[in-house]
Amino acid sequence: MSTRCGIGYDLHRLSEGRKLIVGGIELPFDKGPVGHSDGDVLAHALCDALLGAAGLGDIGIHFPDTDAKWKGANSLIFLEHAKRLLDEKHFAIEHVDAVVITEKPKLGPHFPKMREALAKALSVGAEKIHLKAKTNEGVDAIGRGEAIAAHVIATLTSR
Numbered sequence: 001m002s003t004r005c006g007i008g009y010d011l012h013r014l015s016e017g018r019k020l021i022v023g024g025i026e027l028p029f030d031k032g033p034v035g036h037s038d039g040d041v042l043a044h045a046l047c048d049a050l051l052g053a054a055g056l057g058d059i060g061i062h063f064p065d066t067d068a069k070w071k072g073a074n075s076l077i078f079l080e081h082a083k084r085l086l087d088e089k090h091f092a093i094e095h096v097d098a099v100v101i102t103e104k105p106k107l108g109p110h111f112p113k114m115r116e117a118l119a120k121a122l123s124v125g126a127e128k129i130h131l132k133a134k135t136n137e138g139v140d141a142i143g144r145g146e147a148i149a150a151h152v153i154a155t156l157t158s159r
Contacts, residue, residue: 002158003094006053008045011149013141022100022107022148023114023131024076024121029105033148036065041150042100042131043075046118049154050082054091079121091156093124098152099132103145107133 014020018032023042033039047059056062063070063078086093096118100107107114111131119126136143 004053004055004091004156004158006049006051006154006156008048008050008052008152008154009150010041010044010048011142011147012039012041013147014145020105020148021075022110024074024117025110025113027105027107027110031145037063037070037073037078038075040075041148042098042114042152043079043118043121045150045152046096046098046154047075047078047082049096049152050079050086050093050122050156053154053156054086054089056082056085056089076117076121079118083122086156090159092159093122093128093154094157095155096129096152097132098130098150099134100148100150101134101136101142102148103135103138103143107131 012033012035014031015034016031020027020029020032021038021040115126115129118129141147
């Protein structure tokens with residue numbers, strides 16, 4: 001058995017009047033990500049981490065923002081697709097460690113539901129997904145509340 005790790009990153013500008021979807025759930029907030037799909041930074045970064053660990057490219061290759069069929073798409077679909085690709089290559093998800101960076105809203109209270117949604121999309125136990133939240137202490141676009149970002153590391157084993 002071998003172990004592989006992948007890293008994922010995503011950032012989206014925030015705009016008023018859009019839904020804020022993070023980790024597959026909608027959060028009550030007056031701003032949401034500007035993006036071609038639902039703009040779920042956590043799901044996007046997680047997808048990239050999984051695909052990268054398996055040597056399968058990135059989210060843009062599989063779900064290009066130039067394809068109208070992905071306009072407004074639920075990003076959990078991207079994770080389900082990544083999981084099918086991992087299964088085809090005989091990779092198992094061992095652990096996911098993620099951090100979401102935003103000034104507002106507070107994410108911690110929503111982590112249990114996010115873990116459930118992500119775990120369901122990936123057909124793994126929620127205990128394999130670890131989530132953290134950070135702020136940028138008022139610095140840069142994230143700190144000014146103009147953007148949201150996520151970093152994810154995924155660990156896979158080959159079966």
